[in-house]
Amino acid sequence: MTEPQAPHQSHPHPRESLARCALRAQLRGDTMLGTAFPAARLLLIEQPGPWGRDGLRTSHFDGDTALALERRASAAGIRVQAIRGPGRTARGARRRWALVDTRIGRESLRWGSFDRDADLLELPLDGSTGIADEAPLYLVCAHSKHDTCCALRGRPVAAAIESVRPGRVFECSHLGGDRFAANVLVLPAGLLYGRVLPFAAAEFVAAAEADEVVGALLRGRVGLPSAAQAALAFAYEHLALRRRTDLQVRSTSPVNGGVSVVRIAGPHGLLDVSVRVDTVAATGLTCANPRPNQYLSYRPLSVVPVEE
Numbered sequence: 001m002t003e004p005q006a007p008h009q010s011h012p013h014p015r016e017s018l019a020r021c022a023l024r025a026q027l028r029g030d031t032m033l034g035t036a037f038p039a040a041r042l043l044l045i046e047q048p049g050p051w052g053r054d055g056l057r058t059s060h061f062d063g064d065t066a067l068a069l070e071r072r073a074s075a076a077g078i079r080v081q082a083i084r085g086p087g088r089t090a091r092g093a094r095r096r097w098a099l100v101d102t103r104i105g106r107e108s109l110r111w112g113s114f115d116r117d118a119d120l121l122e123l124p125l126d127g128s129t130g131i132a133d134e135a136p137l138y139l140v141c142a143h144s145k146h147d148t149c150c151a152l153r154g155r156p157v158a159a160a161i162e163s164v165r166p167g168r169v170f171e172c173s174h175l176g177g178d179r180f181a182a183n184v185l186v187l188p189a190g191l192l193y194g195r196v197l198p199f200a201a202a203e204f205v206a207a208a209e210a211d212e213v214v215g216a217l218l219r220g221r222v223g224l225p226s227a228a229q230a231a232l233a234f235a236y237e238h239l240a241l242r243r244r245t246d247l248q249v250r251s252t253s254p255v256n257g258g259v260s261v262v263r264i265a266g267p268h269g270l271l272d273v274s275v276r277v278d279t280v281a282a283t284g285l286t287c288a289n290p291r292p293n294q295y296l297s298y299r300p301l302s303v304v305p306v307e308e
Contacts, residue, residue, distance in 0.1 A: 025179035034298030039079035040223025055173030102190025142171035160201035231262035231273035234300030
């Protein structure tokens with residue numbers, strides 16, 4: 001299977017410039033490893049139309065209900081994402097919700113629908129309701145009011161995936177890591193990718209449907225500590241493994257002397273991956289904030305077999 005083209009081989013969008021955070025980050029060489037969000041479960045809410053900077057809370061969805069729903073979901077360890085289909089949504093279409101669990105051995109995606117926004121406040125969050133869906137689902141961040149790069153790079157990718165797998169892709173609200181656009185989250189596998197390119201959509205979808213990891217584009221697996229995400233990506237690459245289920249994180253040590261040790265179970269036993277954690281100074285981490293800033297970098301150093 002052909003790998004999607006590596007990010008350094010891509011050409012800037014004609015509307016991009018150094019005022020855009022994604023191009024700045026590519027030229028600067030910002031690493032994507034370890035940058036997926038920590039929630040392993042998600043609640044997707046279909047909300048067509050425009051979203052403000054705060055996503056569901058600043059859309060045509062009732063703001064007070066959105067805030068109450070986000071608080072309720074957060075208390076259960078669930079992240080809320082607004083979603084909408086690429087292109088225009090038919091007027092009067094019934095909106096849907098989806099509960100997603102990305103935890104190893106519990107991967108699931110269940111759909112339901114709702115008429116009134118407030119109905120979602122009564123939705124059970126334990127995965128006991130809804131219709132199961134076993135096919136991969138693709139969320140592409142296209143949240144322009146949060147960052148211009150998300151729309152500029154995300155919308156063409158969503159349209160490209162839609163042309164390959166109609167009905168299996170949604171534009172979504174902020175996924176984090178604006179400067180890594182286009183960002184694509186594959187569910188329920190929980191793999192978050194960055195710098196995905198439109199012309200590689202067919203290869204990207206083929207890898208996801210084979211439950212394979214696209215190492216060159218991987219930001220991390222949601223729900224894991226950042227160091228563990230970086231270690232996992234490093235192990236896939238250096239052990240030449242492609243299947244998502246080939247590796248599982250067993251433990252992650254606290255950072256000591258700037259290094260965290262992540263224990264991983266693989267086909268040939270246990271491995272310890274050392275990950276260096278550094279604070280890196282950078283300017284303009286988002287389009288909206290061009291000022292000097294900093295971020296944490298997770299740099300895997302070595303893979304060592306564990307003697308049992």
